[in-house]
Amino acid sequence: xxxxxxxxxxxxxxxxxxxxxxxxxxxxxxxxxxxxxxxxxxxxxxxxxxxxxxxxxxxxxxxxxxxxxxxxxxxxxxxxxxxxxxxxxxxxxxxxxxxxxxxxxxxxxxxxxxxxxxxxxxxxxxxxxxxxxxxxxxxxxxxxxxxxxxxxxxxxxxxxxxxxxxxxxxxxxxxxxxxxxxxxxxxxxxxxxxxxxxxxxxxxxxxxxxxxxxxxxxxxxxxxxxxxxxxxxxxxxxxxxxxxxxxxxxxxxxxxxxxxxxxxxxxxxxxxxxxxxxxxxxxxxxxxxxxxxxxxxxxxxxxxxxxxxxxxxxxxxxxxxxxxxxxxxxxxxxxxxxxxxxxxxxxxxxxxxxxxxxxxxxxxxxxxxxxxxxxxxxxxxxxxxxxxxxxxxxxxxxxxxxxxxxxxxxxxxxxxxxxxxxxxxxxxxxxxxxxxxxxxxxxxxxxxxxxxxxxxxxxxxxxxxxxxxxxxxxxxxxxxxxxxxxxxxxxxxxxxxxxxxxxxxxxxxxxxxxxxxxxxxxxxxx
Numbered sequence: 460x461x462x463x464x465x466x467x468x469x470x471x472x473x474x475x476x477x478x479x480x481x482x483x484x485x486x487x488x489x490x491x492x493x494x495x496x497x498x499x500x501x502x503x504x505x506x507x508x509x510x511x512x513x514x515x516x517x518x519x520x521x522x523x524x525x526x527x528x529x530x531x532x533x534x535x536x537x538x539x540x541x542x543x544x545x546x547x548x549x550x551x552x553x554x555x556x557x558x559x560x561x562x563x564x565x566x567x568x569x570x571x572x573x574x575x576x577x578x579x580x581x582x583x584x585x586x587x588x589x590x591x592x593x594x595x596x597x598x599x600x601x602x603x604x605x606x607x608x609x610x611x612x613x614x615x616x617x618x619x620x621x622x623x624x625x626x627x628x629x630x631x632x633x634x635x636x637x638x639x640x641x642x643x644x645x646x647x648x649x650x651x652x653x654x655x656x657x658x659x660x661x662x663x664x665x666x667x668x669x670x671x672x673x674x675x676x677x678x679x680x681x682x683x684x685x686x687x688x689x690x691x692x693x694x695x696x697x698x699x700x701x702x703x704x705x706x707x708x709x710x711x712x713x714x715x716x717x718x719x720x721x722x723x724x725x726x727x728x729x730x731x732x733x734x735x736x737x738x739x740x741x742x743x744x745x746x747x748x749x750x751x752x753x754x755x756x757x758x759x760x761x762x763x764x765x766x767x768x769x770x771x772x773x774x775x776x777x778x779x780x781x782x783x784x785x786x787x788x789x790x791x792x793x794x795x796x797x798x799x800x801x802x803x804x805x806x807x808x809x810x811x812x813x814x815x816x817x818x819x820x821x822x823x824x825x826x827x828x829x830x831x832x833x834x835x836x837x838x839x840x841x842x843x844x845x846x847x848x849x850x851x852x853x854x855x856x857x858x859x860x861x862x863x864x865x866x867x868x869x870x871x872x873x874x875x876x877x878x879x880x881x882x883x884x885x886x887x888x889x890x891x892x893x894x895x896x897x898x899x900x901x902x903x904x905x906x907x908x909x910x911x912x913x914x915x916x917x918x919x920x921x922x923x924x925x926x927x928x929x930x931x932x933x934x935x936x937x938x939x940x941x942x943x944x945x946x947x948x949x950x951x952x953x954x955x956x957x958x959x960x961x962x963x964x965x966x967x968x969x970x971x972x973x974x975x976x977x978x979x980x981x982x983x984x985x
Contacts, residue, residue, distance in 0.1 A: 545936050553866035557946075557957070560706075560865055564636060564827070564953050615864050616784060616795060616958065618759055621722035621734075623663030629756035630654065633782075633797065634864040635968075638764030638826050639679065639704045641712050641743030642757030649747045654754045660744055665720040668699040668744075675716070675741065676700035678766055682713045702743050710750020712757075717744045737775075741766055761863070762826035763970065769799070770970075776800035778971035782863070783982035786929070786962045793983040804985075805965050811978040813969075814922035817851070817858065827860040828968060830975065831919040832954070835874065837881040838912030844874045849954070858953060861966075861975065865957040868931070868945045874954070875947030882943060885912040894935065897942035904939030911941070916956075924977060930960045 617630045622642070629642055643650045645659040660666040669676055682703035705711040718739045745757065752758065760767040761780065769780050776799040784795045805811060817831035832849045835842050848871050851858040857871065870878065879899065888901035888909075903909045914931045916924040933944040944959050965985060967976035 557865050557867055557869070560636075561869060561948060561952065561955070564860070564862070564865075564955070615755075615866075617755060618797060620759065622658060622719055623660075624665040624720055625663070626722050627658055627663070628655070629658065630754070631757050631759040632752060632755045632864065633761065634758050635761040636827060636860070636862045636864050637704075637706075637758055637760040638762040638767040638770075639702070639712075639743050639760050640740065640758065640766070640768050641704065641714070641745050643748050644714060644744035644746055647746060647748075649749060650745075651748055651750065651752055652754075653752075653756050655756065658744070658756065660717070660719075663719065665738070666744075667718050669716045669718065669741070671698045671700050673700060678764075679716055679743075680704065704743060706750060710752070711748070712743060712745040712750075713747040714743055714745040717742060740768075740771060761968075763828065764826050767826075769968070772799045773970070779967055779969045781805060781965060781967035781976070783965040783980055783985045784863075784958055784962050785982045789983060795982055796985045802965070802967070805967060805976065805978060805980075808965070808978040808980070811976055812922050812924070813974045813976045814918040814924075815920050816973045816975060817919075827862070828975065830859045830861055830956070832859050832916055833919045834917045835870075835878055836913070836915040836917060837878060838885045840881070841917070842877050842881055844877050848874045856952065859956065860953060861956045861961070863958050863961070865955050866959055868957045868960045869948045869953070869955045870945060871952060871954050872947040872949060875945065878945065879943065879947075882912060891940050891942075894940070894942055897933070897944065897946070900935070900940055900942035902939055903941055909941065926960060927963070927979075930962055930964075933959070 616633045618633050619628065620631055621628050631640075631642065643653060643657045645657050645661070647657055650657065679700070679702035682701050700716040701713070702716045703711065703713045718741055720736050720738050721740045722734055722736045743757075748757075761769045764770065772780070779801045780797070780799045781802055782795065782797045785793050814830060817829035829851070833846075834844060849857075849859060869875075883899055886899070886901060888903055888906070891900040891902045894900050909928070911928050911932055914926050914928075916926075918924070931944055932941045934941055948954065963980060963982050965976075965978050965980040965982070969976060
């Protein structure tokens with residue numbers, strides 16, 4: 460007769476074997492310490508279908524979600540600023556776009572629409588106990604280069620993507636503040652102007668609409684002006700899944716949720732070029748699109764939600780992604796990088812520091828990456844900023860996020876005023892008052908070595924982020940003018956660390972251990 464211990468071992472082996480079966484279509488991502496939202500499993504051999512269930516079930520195997528091979532890099536162009544605009548004009552335009560984006564982010568964490576969407580997703584998606592197939596390990600990590608969007612009239616960063624069969628080339632905005640991947644599609648009933656042709660799903664043999672019966676359809680909001688499930692065409696017995704994704708400032712996209720092949724160009728460490736097709740990427744095929752996306756074909760989301768590109772890639776490259784953004788004044792040949800999977804060179808960096816993502820209040824968006832700031836140092840002096848300035852309120856307002864889609868950095872007005880006053884007390888250069896957006900500005904003409912007070916962020920867990928001067932002061936035309944690249948937001952609004960302050964730092968988002976890593980880096984050399 461088997462002993463109780465042997466019976467337990469046999470039971471455990473049977474459970475682990477069952478959980479590794481490939482028949483189930485979804486698994487669970489743990490996006491917070493106490494909640495599960497269903498993620499996606501895809502059927503193609505080289506697709507986002509191989510996330511292991513072992514970690515979630517407690518049945519451990521030798522499979523790892525982080526590949527050990529050298530990085531695989533996808534190279535893109537880096538644009539220079541538009542020829543017809545000065546640096547000052549470009550910064551002014553970015554500040555205007557930031558203003559609208561701030562409204563977007565604030566509304567998305569405070570309005571009930573977001574909470575309703577999560578409720579629908581939780582009810583429509585498979586249960587947390589349903590797991591998918593064991594992980595397929597791919598050699599290497601996926602690394603893409605990103606380009607500054609200043610040449611396209613915006614302050615965001617762009618990434619090149621090849622979509623469909625045959626391939627069609629598009630530039631998409633890279634955005635850690637959004638979840639859904641989407642692009643403009645024909646027929647385009649209402650579209651903004653973009654650089655290059657609009658994606659035509661009818662010309663791609665690999666395009667496929669998701670049906671309303673698909674549980675993944677429950678992960679998106681439905682448009683109120685359309686019936687919940689409309690037919691893709693007159694002869695289709697399977698109604699397509701409509702989606703509506705809004706950005707709070709009247710920017711939005713509406714269309715069909717679909718899957719498609721995404722092709723990326725690769726450059727190996729040895730310099731050889733190749734391409735890789737990744738099947739069944741879920742994205743929004745937008746037929747009605749409105750907003751400030753000028754020049755881009757759409758958006759590639761890197762938020763925390765299950766439909767973001769970063770979340771879909773977890774089954775291939777694990778729970779970490781990182782980027783290193785070059786400054787916008789860099790030469791055309793210099794590229795920023797986006798890397799999926801842990802980068803050994805970053806992990807080994809002697810100045811790599813980590814801070815934990817902040818646990819959000821009940822009503823905050825699952826999209827954003829919140830950080831818990833304790834204080835600010837200017838010139839080595841801890842400023843007397845009230846603690847409540849950094850706290851999340853019960854309705855989800857306040858707090859600090861790190862965001863790739865916002866250009867400048869913004870702090871809640873009480874903090875901004877104290878920071879501004881501290882800098883003004885420590886800087887002796889002549890004040891320049893003629894720039895309408897940024898303040899304070901200084902005339903440093905004739906100064907051989909400009910010296911400005913140091914700026915540091917102190918996090919609640921003790922981590923410290925020290926910034927070089929060029930990350931929080933910006934040079935304008937004429938080059939002798941330098942302005943603080945930080946602005947204020949209304950009380951109880953979001954504080955945001957924008958991409959200008961992130962330049963020349965290698966920044967890692969670790970969604971398994973819920974932490975942000977950052978290390979100073981000459982990003983052109985990554």
